[in-house]
Amino acid sequence: NKHQEIQSSGKGERFSSSGFIFAAIGSAVGLGNMWKFPYITGQYGGAAFFLLFVACLVIVGLPVLLAELAIGRGGRGSASSSFVKLSGKKVWGRLGMVSVIAPFVILSFYAIVAGWTLHYALQAFSGKLVPNTDFTLMYDGFMASYTPILWQVVVLVLIGAIVVKGISGGIEKFNKILIPGMFLLLVVLMIRALTLPGSGAGVSFFLNPDFSKLTPESTLVALGHAFFSLSLGMGTMITYGSYVEKRQSLGTATLAIGTGDLLYALIAGLIIFPTTFSFGINPGQGPGLVFIALPAAFSAMPFGSFFGGLFFILLAIAALTSAVSLLEVPVKYTMERFGWSRTRSVWIIIIGCFIVGVPASMSLGVSPGLTLGGMAFFDWIDFVASNVLLPLGGLIVTIFAGYFYKGVADEAGLTAVWFRVWLFLLRFVAPILVVFVFLHSSGIIKF
């Protein structure tokens, strides 16, 4: 059919080379960098954990990222069909389905949290972050209302409207504006945070190396986070890779994306801890850190509404640029598989995310009875997607690129020596470590 012709002749849509880097950094930098990375770093040993994270990123993250990009560009298909095109075996397409379903599931709850950030940005700018407010009460009240669902719809419609416009006219344009914009916001907020009285205590909490906290567990947490943070195992980098021009160097792109991801995470930590510590607020963790401790800190500083608003806009941008990459995965798959138009694919997937997302959102407040496996439905889908499907998707990529993808050397375009190092990491190091991450994060082994 016509669609397949366009695909195989390689005349489909393409990113410009800088557009691709921005879009990939947009995908990588998300809520993972802005709240998860800072608090796990604080919890697992500060700078010691940071170094461990860098090691995981370099030894496992970057090799798998390069593998995903190579599979995408080599196959020029979806996160499922690219495998089939490169191996001639249908079974790989079925395995690839893990990486088509996972982003759909992740998006269903990612859009919810993205909605919270927009709500809090509005709260901040409209002057609701006043001193001596009980921000726990404010958060609980918000959760117990139907307002989160409203914001979830706003987010879903917003990202749908971007992805409908396609690769160069939609995803690329959006990221090219917002990623530099996000950097600006990060720098402004970092300067504000580091010049607060007593901010040094926060910096040392974040970056003081405590090597005694490095345990097998912290290693697996660092590894799992390296995967999540680089958007691996979700089909996003395979999908984005399918839009990359042949002449672009994937090795250079991999380094640029890794550096960008690390830099944004580091700056996020240099905002969050100095800000909370300066006001003697316990940073806590998870949603409590971002939606309770930080609003409290912002409410106590001069021009706090303004800086708080900027901070939540920053979070919203980070979340939206990641959400867009998640959406593109099932969109590309359904367009290719069912011959749907982009418009049709986008809105059908968006409606699907809404249907899964509403009970997920309600399970956190309005309907606490919505549980599965002893967890709130929201936590359950996060658990299944992040701890089960994501490592599984990553494992499939390393095994495929390491053992079954014949033309991988050409596509990766590395020098002979680097290629050997890369292949070794893909064949032996990454799969073993990913299996451990899976066993640990899915709760099968404990320390």
Ligand code: PHE
């Ligand atoms: N990398 C994103 C983050 O750090 C999350 C994400 C995972 C986005 C997988 C897309 C795909 O928040």
